[in-house]
Structure formats: structure tokens, C-alpha cells
Amino acid sequence: MDKADRLARLYQQLEDAAANLPLSSQASDIVPGEGNADAGVMLIGEAPGYHEHVQRRPFVGKSGQFLRQTLEEVGYPPASVYISNIVKARPPGNRDPAPAEIEAYKPFLDREIETIKPLLIVTLGRYSMAKFLSDVKISQVHGRLHKVVWKDDIRFVLPMFHPAAGLRSSQVKDQFTTDFRRLGEIVGWIEQNKDRYQLHQHIENVLL
Numbered sequence: 001m002d003k004a005d006r007l008a009r010l011y012q013q014l015e016d017a018a019a020n021l022p023l024s025s026q027a028s029d030i031v032p033g034e035g036n037a038d039a040g041v042m043l044i045g046e047a048p049g050y051h052e053h054v055q056r057r058p059f060v061g062k063s064g065q066f067l068r069q070t071l072e073e074v075g076y077p078p079a080s081v082y083i084s085n086i087v088k089a090r091p092p093g094n095r096d097p098a099p100a101e102i103e104a105y106k107p108f109l110d111r112e113i114e115t116i117k118p119l120l121i122v123t124l125g126r127y128s129m130a131k132f133l134s135d136v137k138i139s140q141v142h143g144r145l146h147k148v149v150w151k152d153d154i155r156f157v158l159p160m161f162h163p164a165a166g167l168r169s170s171q172v173k174d175q176f177t178t179d180f181r182r183l184g185e186i187v188g189w190i191e192q193n194k195d196r197y198q199l200h201q202h203i204e205n206v207l208l
């Protein structure tokens, strides 16, 4: 079974579990991840909003359009990457996801990551950043490449601002775009250097 098949099976299991998961009561409440199952870059957002819920696709509302347009501009068209969320159903009124909701969807997100095995995980906003990096502020670490040990494996994680924050502040918008313009350089660096890193090696976690 290839990666796309394994992801399709995972989403079927998620839909089957919809009635027992928070924020969802039926299969159609689930917003699956989408994109290239063989992608080197996986982006993880927070939670679906109204438009994502209706279309059952991640990042298709206003902030999603900004994200997708930025990806296009920096040479990573949305179809070439994989885009998913921490929670897979819409919190009412677009409120922040609660810890128990994040926990309930965690096994599914973890299996997505383990299936795709991306070269680079791009976190969008604080909630997905907190999955990999603790005790950091997004304003201090955005756009910096981090090496983390996750599930006994080395992962390269690039925390980015959430695109919605970019739509609220022109300063964050500029920073968001500037950070994304380095995506190609960062992916290239990982491709060249990843084999230098070994598990439990005591080296600086911030790499670039």
C-alpha cells in the first residue's frame, strides 16, 4: 500500500470515529488533510474554520487563500506539499482548540506524520508549534529551523506565524512572507545536511 492509500485508510478510520470524537458528530464534519502524500514539506495548521468545514478542505478560507498564494509565490504550489491541521473538525465560533480536543485528534495527526515522513514540518501558529517545541515564543523563533527528537526520530521543524495573524497585522504579514521565501533554501539545506544528525546527539536545536 502506498502513502496515499494509507492516508485514505486513515481518514476513513477518522470518519468512522467521528461520532466519538470532540467537535464532530458525523463523518462529514471531518476535514481531511490534503496534498501530495509523498511531499517533502508538510504544513500543520490549527483547526478548520467555516469554509474548511463546508468544503471539507484545509485552508480554503481567507487565511488559507493567503497561505496558498504565498506557497505558490515561493515555488511550493499547494498541490506539491501536504497540508493538515492539529484538530480535524471545526471548533464552534472558530474558538481555539481545547487541550482535550487536541489530544483526541493527536493519534490521527501522528499517523499522518508517520506515514508521510516529511523532510520538513512547517507549523503554522502556536498550537502546532507547541506539538514540537515547548517554552518558546513564536515571535522569537518564527522562520528558524529546529531539529527536534519526536517519537524516537529526528524531525526538522520550521515554526511559522499562522496566516490569519498575517491578515490581522501588516508587520506579521511581511514577516510571514519573508520567512516563507526561505523555504527552498531551508529544504535544500536539510537535504544536504540531514545525515550529519544522529539521535540524542547534543547539538544546538536551532539550526538555521
Ligand code: URA
Pocket: 045, 046, 047, 048, 049, 052, 057, 058, 059, 060, 061, 063, 064, 085
Ligand atoms: N486555519 C487553520 O489553522 N486551519 C485551517 O484549515 C483553516 C484556517
